[in-house]
Amino acid sequence: MTELTHLTIAEARDGLKAKSFSATELAKAHIDAIEKARALNAYVLETPEKALSMAKASDERLAKSEGGALEGIPLGIKDLFCTDGVESTAGSKILKGFKPPYESTVTQNLWNDGAVMLGKLNMDEFAMGSSNETSAFGPVVSPWRRQGSNVSAGAAGAIEGTHLVPGGSSGGSAAAVAAHLCLGATATDTGGSIRQPAAFTGTVGIKPTYGRVSRWGTVAFASSLDQAGPITRTVRDSAIMLRSMSGADPKDTTCVDLPVPDFEAAVSRGVKGLKIGIPKEYRIDGMSPEIEKLWQQGTEWLRAAGAEIVEVSLPHTKYALPAYYIVAPAEASSNLARYDGVRYGIRENGKDIVAMYEKTRAAGFGREVKRRIMIGTYVLSAGYYDAYYVRAQKIRTLIKRDFEEVYAKGVHAILTPATPSAAFGIGEKGSGDPVEMYLNDIFTVTVNMAGLPGIAVPAGLDAQGLPLGLQLIGRAFDEETLFAAGQVIEDSAGRVTLPGAWWAGA
């Protein structure tokens, strides 16, 4: 039998129903794997007791042939989701010790369906980053290594050598799923934070349409862009998990009152008769030949499965990333104003209340967060608001219009690369110029700006043996087509062989 930690969610669900193993055994196998993988720093908080008590309750329901869609399935939760009575920090020092007295809608939906919580996952601070290097808990080590690299499990529980980043901001989620430390994980995506780490780790990540998933109880970064979604090892698992996460919520007025489709049923639909667009503007200068080849390969796979391939144009693509770096920091500067040392988190005392605010925020926020709050404050300040913020929102209208025009011509989905490169090493990017790191999101950020759904699916390996992903972008509220087309890519590419537990000796 396959190791319990190596099952897919679909296999585990079926095995639990058939009583081939118990939810408690499944939880224990994961708790054990997590303990041996502490050197990866994927979990910032392990909750083994909670996991075992939730698994016990699942076993009782399963014994009576009851239970929800995720009954007994052990999951990791990104630390951006507030979890009742369990420390939730958003990867920031400023929320140290914060134990929410409430549960986020997304996690509550998962628990209502029977899922089991293994712990909280590392992430870039306030989800601001593309490498998980901005976390107050330190970086996450990717389970992937370049061929012939010197990275190994050293003595004293440390990793030796220059390791790779898992991507970000959902770096802990992606690493935990790829390293078999959970069957699936929650993640969030404001500019690419689900899809980029999924592509870097050979996992599947979907950012649903804006409004598909409730944002209530999820720490806010940029409210008009933030959406939660799952990271899993297969397209089918992604469909299963997203269905449980989604749904109308009276606590979030931007969460739509639409029925949630049976996403899993869409997985086997195929792409026969679908029109898939290839946007010429994504063929950027200096794109690596490997990415180019992968994209071409993906196009061929979809064509071979019966899709019609058409070239399309999204003329404002190149302006999405600069517009994002006005809109997202502006919204962040406003959202993060709440961290003032009064109601929760840390406080640094000062001579008066303003000094207390300033010292608290200086001590609590990391460099990247401070930088983005300051940019946001500047672009919203008197005299600059129209030149920066209003202009960026107008450009956002144009970016969305580009997609609408393509979809109006009968295109069902758009195929692009997920990232401009494979994973890079820690400390390799963005130390001098922050924009170098931002360029990671060049293919993913347009999707957030237009509020559309996007999925990243592993499609192959580069010359160094590292995973590369393709992205499919869909029409608003048509995640089903993404699951159908994503499954064609997964079937054609073959499932990625994830790395073995080389870290377990550390």
Added chain:
Amino acid sequence: MSVDQKTVRRIAHLARIAVQEEDVPHLQGELNAILSFVEQLNEVNVEGVEPMTSVTPMVMKKRQDGITDGENAAKVLMNAPAREDDFFVVPKVIE
């Protein structure tokens, strides 16, 4: 557009973030790198384009204007760095 060091200090104060004097030059460099990156937006003709206000066109949900929550002082205050009875405590604001 680019910012000078005086502006960096002003933004930091507006953002309520204390900045050490020795950090001002590198902050200035980083902010200017971002501002120069977004400069390319000026190439786009936005004449007559409406700024986006809602990414998904939808009618705002409404609910009954009634009390749905409350009377939870203990929960509201449980994470406060400083409190006295059912109040948050802050440095003196009014002389």
